Amino acid sequence: MGEFASPAAREQALKAARAAAKTQQWSVAASQFEAVYAEEQTPELNRELVTSLYHNEQFLMAEQYAAEMDTAYLSSQTDFDLRLAVALKNRQFIFAREFCALPAATKWRDQGLAQVTQAEDASRATLATTQRLLAKQFTHLGDVSFGEQRQRLEQARQLPLKEFMQGVQYLLVDPFLHPLMRATLLEELLRLRVQATVKLQWLDDQLYTIDTADLQPVNASRAAAGIRSYFQEDLGQRDPMTAANAQQTVTLQLMMLYPFIDKVVTQPASWARLVAGEDLLPEVTAEEKADMIAWQQRLNRFMAELFGPLNGENTEKP
Secondary structure, three states: OOOOOHHHHHHHHHHHHHHOOOOOOOOHHHHHHHHHHOOOOOHHHHHHHHHHHHHHHHHHHHHHHHHHHHHOOOHHHHHHHHHHHHHHHOHHHHHHHHHHHHHHHHHHHHHHHHHHHHHHHHHHHHHHHHHHHHHHHHHHHHHOOHHHHHHHHHHHOOOHHHHHHHHHHHOOOOOOOHHHHHOOOHHHHHHHHOOOEHHHHHOOOEEEEEEEEHHOOOOOOOHHHHHHHHHHHHHHOHHHHHHHHHHHHHHHHHHHHHHHHHHOOOOOOHHHHHOOOOOOOOOOOOHHHHHHHHHHHHHHHHHHHHHHOOOOOOOOOO
């Protein structure tokens, strides 16, 4: 049954936790709320636990729990302010800005961003050396493994927006950065809703100018919708296992093609059929098929860098 011998015992612990919180016995409240939350994860309990941890100055734990239910903090200004305060105590500046950019946060956005800016300014004064190190490691993502790249990106989210953007703009034109990480950075800009113009070194080795205001989610592309329809309504009905495996591959492919997915995947159903190992539709020309195969082999080579050769494919072949 868990930590509590009965529902009544659990209810008693919850009452004790709330009583401790009411009298600002935050250590006791946090301990009790954590035990109750372990058995039932609800938005209300999450907020009560995070509130207690925050007031008990257990900021890292408060952040970890709050991150499990970010949307639970968008129903009132009090909840919004708490989530923002927790993030800023942990110097999660990029998340804090993304949180303020959410549509549900419109009413509190301006004052929230003002708090973030103030916290960023304070961190520049007190953590200059640490921030320089984070910024240096961030701009050299292409020198390390993909796993290390993800770790450094997570650390870079503790940089103020200005320094974070400087790193992103440098990385987007780094020809050695894995395209999956490049797409991840573009998604960060999408969530931040920043108004900026950036340069992008894309898969065709061409340099593009991107207005971040024009970025849309990967799933908003016409290709993604067509592929999803094929997997769900056609192949998924005939062979669910193959459809699920192919969908995982295509998801990574579309990420790497971002933000020019529809430029490459002009025939979504045929692209999906090719990934799934099915015969292409009769209207697909030999030239179109060759172009799709060439693109997919190129993308598979990038995926093989992360996971090893796919389906025994020789990734060195042209």
